[in-house]
Amino acid sequence: MLEALGLEYRYQHGKKIVFPEIEIKRGQRLLISGFSGCGKTTLLSLIAGALRLQAGDIKFDSTNYSSMSSLLLDKHRADHIGYIFQTLNLIPFLSVSENIALGIRFSQSRKSKVADLNQEISRLVGSLGLEKDALNTPVSRLSVGQQQRVAAARALLGKPDLILADEPTSALDSDTTKKFLNEVMETFDSTKQAMIMVSHDASIAPYFDTVIDFNKQHA
Amino acid sequence: MLSLLLKSMRSRVIPTSLVTISLMASMVLLLSIERIQQGAEEGFNQSISGVDAIIGPRSSSIELVLYTVFHLGRPTNNITTKTVNDVKLRGDISWLVPIALGDSHKGFRVVATEPNYFEHIKYANSQPLVFSKGVAFAELSEAVLGSDVAEKLSYTVGSEIQITHGSVESIGSKHDDFSFMVTGILNKTGTPIDQAIFLDLKGYELLHLGWKSGKKIFNLDDIDLSSLPDDALIPKTVTAAFIGLKSKLTLFNFSKNIREYPKEAISAVIPGIALSELWSIVGLVDKGFQLLSWIIIAISLIAMVTLIIASLDNRKQEMTIYRANGASPKFLAMMVLCESIVIGLTAIVGAIILVTIVTYFATAQLNLALGISPSFKWISMDEIKVFSLILLAGALSSLIPASMVFRKNLHQTLS
Numbered sequence: 001m002l003e004a005l006g007l008e009y010r011y012q013h014g015k016k017i018v019f020p021e022i023e024i025k026r027g028q029r030l031l032i033s034g035f036s037g038c039g040k041t042t043l044l045s046l047i048a049g050a051l052r053l054q055a056g057d058i059k060f061d062s063t064n065y066s067s068m069s070s071l072l073l074d075k076h077r078a079d080h081i082g083y084i085f086q087t088l089n090l091i092p093f094l095s096v097s098e099n100i101a102l103g104i105r106f107s108q109s110r111k112s113k114v115a116d117l118n119q120e121i122s123r124l125v126g127s128l129g130l131e132k133d134a135l136n137t138p139v140s141r142l143s144v145g146q147q148q149r150v151a152a153a154r155a156l157l158g159k160p161d162l163i164l165a166d167e168p169t170s171a172l173d174s175d176t177t178k179k180f181l182n183e184v185m186e187t188f189d190s191t192k193q194a195m196i197m198v199s200h201d202a203s204i205a206p207y208f209d210t211v212i213d214f215n216k217q218h219a
Numbered sequence: 220m221l222s223l224l225l226k227s228m229r230s231r232v233i234p235t236s237l238v239t240i241s242l243m244a245s246m247v248l249l250l251s252i253e254r255i256q257q258g259a260e261e262g263f264n265q266s267i268s269g270v271d272a273i274i275g276p277r278s279s280s281i282e283l284v285l286y287t288v289f290h291l292g293r294p295t296n297n298i299t300t301k302t303v304n305d306v307k308l309r310g311d312i313s314w315l316v317p318i319a320l321g322d323s324h325k326g327f328r329v330v331a332t333e334p335n336y337f338e339h340i341k342y343a344n345s346q347p348l349v350f351s352k353g354v355a356f357a358e359l360s361e362a363v364l365g366s367d368v369a370e371k372l373s374y375t376v377g378s379e380i381q382i383t384h385g386s387v388e389s390i391g392s393k394h395d396d397f398s399f400m401v402t403g404i405l406n407k408t409g410t411p412i413d414q415a416i417f418l419d420l421k422g423y424e425l426l427h428l429g430w431k432s433g434k435k436i437f438n439l440d441d442i443d444l445s446s447l448p449d450d451a452l453i454p455k456t457v458t459a460a461f462i463g464l465k466s467k468l469t470l471f472n473f474s475k476n477i478r479e480y481p482k483e484a485i486s487a488v489i490p491g492i493a494l495s496e497l498w499s500i501v502g503l504v505d506k507g508f509q510l511l512s513w514i515i516i517a518i519s520l521i522a523m524v525t526l527i528i529a530s531l532d533n534r535k536q537e538m539t540i541y542r543a544n545g546a547s548p549k550f551l552a553m554m555v556l557c558e559s560i561v562i563g564l565t566a567i568v569g570a571i572i573l574v575t576i577v578t579y580f581a582t583a584q585l586n587l588a589l590g591i592s593p594s595f596k597w598i599s600m601d602e603i604k605v606f607s608l609i610l611l612a613g614a615l616s617s618l619i620p621a622s623m624v625f626r627k628n629l630h631q632t633l634s
Contacts, residue, residue, distance in 0.1 A: 048543070050542070070548075074545055074546070077543075077544075078544065083543040083544070085539075085540075085543070088536050089540070090540070091536070093227060093229065094223075102544050105544060105545075106544055106546050154544070
């Protein structure tokens with residue numbers, strides 16, 4: 001589904017990163033581990049189409065990122081990618097449901113995959129272990145664990161092909177991390193979707209099919 | 220997008236509404252000034268009509284118009300009846316109505332004139348004076364009231380009134396030895412006529428028979444009115460005279476002749492010209508205010524853009540989440556642009572409502588001060604232009620923050 005070959009990125013301050021080759025198929029769950037500052041977030045930004053390629057190419061199904069305009073990349077991201085941040089995933093002035101609905105807000109194709117929005121939101125929320133009340137709680141009153149679940153629900157809504165998660169568990173304690181990952185992996189549709197998660201926490205490796213260790217690659 | 224935008228603005232309700240209020244207040248200022256000016260100008264120009272010239276003692280034309288049309292101030296001089304009669308004999312004159320000013324009744328000015336005043340003097344666009352009740356005076360002891368006088372003092376046809384010497388009521392200044400009976404009340408005109416009391420010149424002269432140099436020498440009760448000679452009640456002097464010409468083409472020739480009248484220093488004023496001269500003085504002050512309010516509007520718009528730019532930093536999280544979910548930079552820029560339009564439109568709607576209230580009261584004040592009541596309106600074409608201009612300026616200036624959002628690399632916001 002996705003192939004990234006020969007990716008390199010040079011920052012404005014001069015540091016250059018050469019990324020390992022990445023290939024991922026539908027149903028596959030890939031963990032990229034490595035200490036912070038090694039370029040994991042940059043790699044995710046490149047895959048999300050948020051950052052223009054400098055060298056190499058990313059092939060997503062039949063499209064090549066290098067041949068797409070920024071506008072097309074935005075649309076591509078809306079249609080095919082769900083993104084989970086490390087923290088601050090939610091817009092404080094929107095309700096939980098509205099935050100989740102943002103996942104399909106900018107994509108017609110993802111919208112069309114959701115027959116009944118409210119029903120789908122309750123299904124996701126239930127599957128991710130959030131209490132029903134959470135839907136009516138102001139975002140600011142949710143715990144970090146709850147917030148990350150809402151973010152996951154948003155990323156999963158409308159079944160995008162690829163879920164990108166940038167250290168989603170770094171603010172969670174180990175028990176909550178386990179629970180969170182269990183629920184996310186259960187909700188994840190392994191017949192249609194793929195997932196790339198970056199984390200410095202090697203202990204979560206058992207949840208993934210493939211692990212790429214950036215530190216080893218660089219060594 | 221609009222619902223997202225409104226929710227976002229609601230989360231920043233205090234700074235956003237303060238900026239909206241300041242923009243609204245500055246628009247209210249500009250529009251009230253504009254409306255009062257227009258109303259005053261309209262009222263000014265409608266205060267007299269059908270009169271081709273006003274003759275009076277030689278003085279500034281503005282002064283003459285102020286006291287003959289607006290009943291403001293005091294005439295410094297009079298002209299003799301002999302002169303008026305001379306002018307009346309001229310072939311180019313169609314009609315002449317003399318007036319004498321100086322007395323008052325409970326703060327309302329008295330205009331002593333002849334019954335043909337009501338026939339010749341018009342207002343607005345040649346609207347004739349119409350009696351809502353009764354008829355014009357025919358006897359020297361009769362009076363006609365302007366509509367405001369009748370309404371405020373609750374007088375009606377048949378009421379008896381006494382006149383005060385001069386314009387201020389003080390002890391011993393009352394012509395309390397003679398009463399006038401109201402025979403007619405005029406319809407509302409929205410001009411100083413509404414606040415005047417009209418008497419016959421002969422009645423006015425009779426009041427002053429016993430007076431010399433502003434002091435009462437003897438009482439009218441002490442003399443036998445029937446023993447007075449016929450010409451005793453013909454006033455020796457009047458304040459001014461309104462004139463209608465047979466042909467307007469002779470107007471300039473007429474006023475030149477009047478200026479050159481050998482026996483007395485008199486002048487003829489063309490009301491339209493004098494009013495526009497008067498207006499050019501009042502209007503100058505107004506232009507200054509107008510300039511000031513445009514400056515204030517500019518400041519408010521700058522404040523709005525500053526607010527939007529300042530809020531962008533706080534909204535980084537919001538913007539990043541939109542972008543991560545596939546929103547294009549265009550979407551974010553549109554959001555910023557729409558925010559300025561929402562602020563602008565809210566301010567405009569608020570301003571229209573406020574201005575309507577303000578002009579309503581200002582109109583009443585204007586009526587009280589000048590006796591003119593401008594027509595009351597909701598919104599004019601010119602105002603729509605002003606609003607569109609402000610909205611456009613607001614939208615254009617918000618292109619600055621919008622382009623800042625547009626150019627921001629998603630990666631900068633993602634990490």
